[in-house]
Amino acid sequence: MLKNESRQKKILFSAVQPSGAITLGNYLGALRNWVDLQDDFDCIFSLADLHTITVRQEPLVFRRNIIEAYALLLACGVNVEKSIFFIQSHVDTHAQLAWILNCYTQFGELSRMTQFKDKSLKHSDNINAGLFTYPSLMAADILLYQANVVPVGIDQKQHLELTRDIAERFNGIYGDVFSIPEPYIPKVGAKIMSLQDPTKKMSKSDTNANACITILEKPDMVMKKFKRAVTDSESEVRYADGKDGVNNLMGIYSITTGKSYKEIENEFRGIGYGEFKVAVAESVIELLKPIQEKFKLIMQDKEQLSKLYNDSAEKARYISQKTLSKVMKKVGFITK
Ligand code: TRP
Numbered sequence: 001m002l003k004n005e006s007r008q009k010k011i012l013f014s015a016v017q018p019s020g021a022i023t024l025g026n027y028l029g030a031l032r033n034w035v036d037l038q039d040d041f042d043c044i045f046s047l048a049d050l051h052t053i054t055v056r057q058e059p060l061v062f063r064r065n066i067i068e069a070y071a072l073l074l075a076c077g078v079n080v081e082k083s084i085f086f087i088q089s090h091v092d093t094h095a096q097l098a099w100i101l102n103c104y105t106q107f108g109e110l111s112r113m114t115q116f117k118d119k120s121l122k123h124s125d126n127i128n129a130g131l132f133t134y135p136s137l138m139a140a141d142i143l144l145y146q147a148n149v150v151p152v153g154i155d156q157k158q159h160l161e162l163t164r165d166i167a168e169r170f171n172g173i174y175g176d177v178f179s180i181p182e183p184y185i186p187k188v189g190a191k192i193m194s195l196q197d198p199t200k201k202m203s204k205s206d207t208n209a210n211a212c213i214t215i216l217e218k219p220d221m222v223m224k225k226f227k228r229a230v231t232d233s234e235s236e237v238r239y240a241d242g243k244d245g246v247n248n249l250m251g252i253y254s255i256t257t258g259k260s261y262k263e264i265e266n267e268f269r270g271i272g273y274g275e276f277k278v279a280v281a282e283s284v285i286e287l288l289k290p291i292q293e294k295f296k297l298i299m300q301d302k303e304q305l306s307k308l309y310n311d312s313a314e315k316a317r318y319i320s321q322k323t324l325s326k327v328m329k330k331v332g333f334i335t336k
Helices: 024-040 059-076 093-102 107-111 114-122 129-143 154-174 219-227 244-257 261-267 273-300 302-331
Strands: 011-016 042-047 084-087 149-151 182-184
Touching: 011 024, 011 129, 024 042, 024 059, 024 149, 024 244, 042 059, 042 302, 059 084, 059 273, 059 302, 084 302, 093 129, 093 302, 107 129, 114 129, 114 154, 129 154, 154 302, 219 273, 244 261, 244 273, 273 302
Parallel strands: 011 042, 011 149, 042 084, 149 182
Antiparallel strands: none
């Protein structure tokens, strides 16, 4: 299974952290792409819960976030018959390879990571070693599966570059152990902005609850938030510089309905923002409805849910153990 030469499809690895609610922005920007990627690649997806504890978590909330994120991704269309989708902490090889890679990663390299610098400022009371070595765990995630491609947003690009550097360094010493992963830029990378400040990305940590829609948001709340969305002092639905709020709503509506900006402009010519916002809200409600229904069903059968993540963990363990054993042998450890 690991021999790339004999494979038809490339191996794709990606992970998200189970750190709370999944937003409409996360869904339209990244997760929706995961679903489509499943046909073109051999996909291995993970919930990166080990990464999440680099920021202190409340145990009960953390546990619920993990389960809900797993169920929600299934509800969004991650299909464990086509792909592997496991919980990172269930597969021991990740922490093991991360330790080894730590010894092939330089202090200087980790110090230059912008995410480390940003998070150190944000969590200045808890600048722990895990936060610092976060990128070597990420490198382990990717390299264990000999991944060829990794879809990454701009915020994770530097970590992927470091992963490539670590892999090349290791290969340089020991021969070809790791595939060198390429970044994968998805075809349609929608960036959904805050409904209250459309110059900023939509984020669940926004202090203004009206700024962000989550995937599990109730229809009446979705409607309310879109009605309150910030626009501008004109009244014309048209895509233009300086009309960030309207542009964002048009972007969302275009994704949910498949209509082009031109078509949207025609549809709402002379109608004004009020009705436009209602239409956007209704399209989002329609989009979320089947996901929310599926989520509810999945959460009702915890036994089946645990079977799914356990099965995937087993597959992930099998594949990743091959890489880990090879690495350990190359380094000089005595094989068990
Ligand atoms: N650090 C990533 C994030 O917070 C999640 C992640 C962990 C990841 N391991 C990965 C993403 C490996 C891509 C590949 O978004």
